[in-house]
Amino acid sequence: MSYRVGVPQGLLFYDYYPLWKEFLNNLGAEVVLSSKTNKKILDSGVSACVDEACLPVKVFHGHVKDLKDKVDYLFIPRLVSVKKKEFICPKFLGLPEMVKNSIEDLPPIIDVEINLRNSKLNLAKAVINAGKYFTSNMFKVYSAYNDALNHYKRYQNLISKGVIPIEAITMYNSFFNTNNKVTKSEATIMVIGHPYNIYDEHISMNLINKLKSKNVKIITPEMVDVKKANYYSSKLPKRMFWSFGRKIVGSAFAVMEEKKVNGMIYVSSFGCGLDSILIDLVQRKAEQRKIPFTLLTIDEHTGEAGINTRLEAFLDMIKWRLKNEDYFSTHG
Ligand code: SF4
Structure with a gap:
């Protein structure tokens, strides 16, 4: 059975979407994106989220609401650290809880923790935990991730050549075709x-x-x-x-x-x-x-x-x- 996994087009979407999409697809899941941010998404995020949150977090809530009735799972990893001895904003750490507490009737959330502060090896743990939602074959999970990583490197390569991420996301399968050159x-x-x-x-x-x-x-x-x-x-x-x-x-x-x-x-x-x-x-x-x-x-x-x-x-x-x-x- 192919699960539909919702990926909100907000927060770290622009950093990691090609990696997540390829990984989930390789495990047999269908990835469903929320609509691009628009006034409706913004307004519904603002009404769902606590007032103190920053705008991108509010917008993210709007994306979750846009997706919640269309998918079997929501993909909202709990990001603590993406590099040794470093942190990212604490808002990402509590994001799955924030969403669960603000929005009712959500499908299950894939909220695997990504914490590379002490060691890169924790990434393997996160990959296994995410893969478990779709298969018990760990070899399949690793190979799905390695293949996704190769796609992701192509995406990063495009951006380093001056392509805007949103354009790179739509074209990362044809990575020599850059169209961002301003004459x-x-x-x-x-x-x-x-x-x-x-x-x-x-x-x-x-x-x-x-x-x-x-x-x-x-x-x-x-x-x-x-x-x-x-x-x-x-x-x-x-x-x-x-x-x-x-x-x-x-x-x-x-x-x-x-x-x-x-x-x-x-x-x-x-x-x-x-x-x-x-x-x-x-x-x-x-x-x-x-x-x-x-x-x-x-x-x-x-x-x-x-x-x-x-x-x-x-x-x-x-x-x-x-x-x-x-x-x-x-x-x-
Ligand atoms: S760094 Fe944190 S507080 Fe600042 S915009 Fe991003 S999520 Fe919001």
Whole structure:
């Protein structure tokens, strides 16, 4: 019997979906995605979730509600740590409980724990525990995972070539066909923040497509070489033990130090504690390197018109700066 497994298009979807999809498919499951984020999903997530949660977590609840009556299982792994000696935001640790407590009549949740803080070997445990929902043949589970990992490497390879994750997700089976090349771009801008903020078209108010339509070349943290990002984040006076922080700060520092961008746009959710530190670090570096920086803070009440106005003013300023002068204050 083939089970239908629901994967919500929120939070770490943009980081891991190709890996999860291939793994579940290899075990004979049919993967069902929630719809792309839209107003209905946002509103139903906001009404289901506790007020104190950040926007991406609320949106995630909306995705779960969108899926819950269509599937046999929901796939919501409990992510504690994805790298040795590091953590991710505590919201991910409690996500399965949060969802169970906020939404009624859910199908069973596949909530295997992924905790690599002490050892990578724990990953094998998580893979086995997830595989047990579909088969008792552990050889089949391992081979399903190894095959999925190969697909996932192709996906990461596409992104490192400058393909936006959502495009890479649809094309990762034909990985030489990249279509993200902007011919003769007028400026290069780094769009920085958590993947679920910058790649979700509804949350970011279509920021990436808006920039592309203005002939801007885009760099995101996922496109920066991991070794470089690690190198630059290791130069911070204190070790960054948040995986998101290491990637965001390290990749931002790398592109600024290597003079690869003309401007930085940080997309953040209102109330994100982690971002309050990361934004400050990135903004200070931008000021030091005289690189224009702007922050877009988004919550469920943010209006698109205001974002558009700020974006246009920011782009005009960068283009004017590139045309007229190499150096002037990033703050007017
Ligand atoms: S890192 Fe920030 S935006 Fe992401 S889940 Fe945690 S609080 Fe929310």
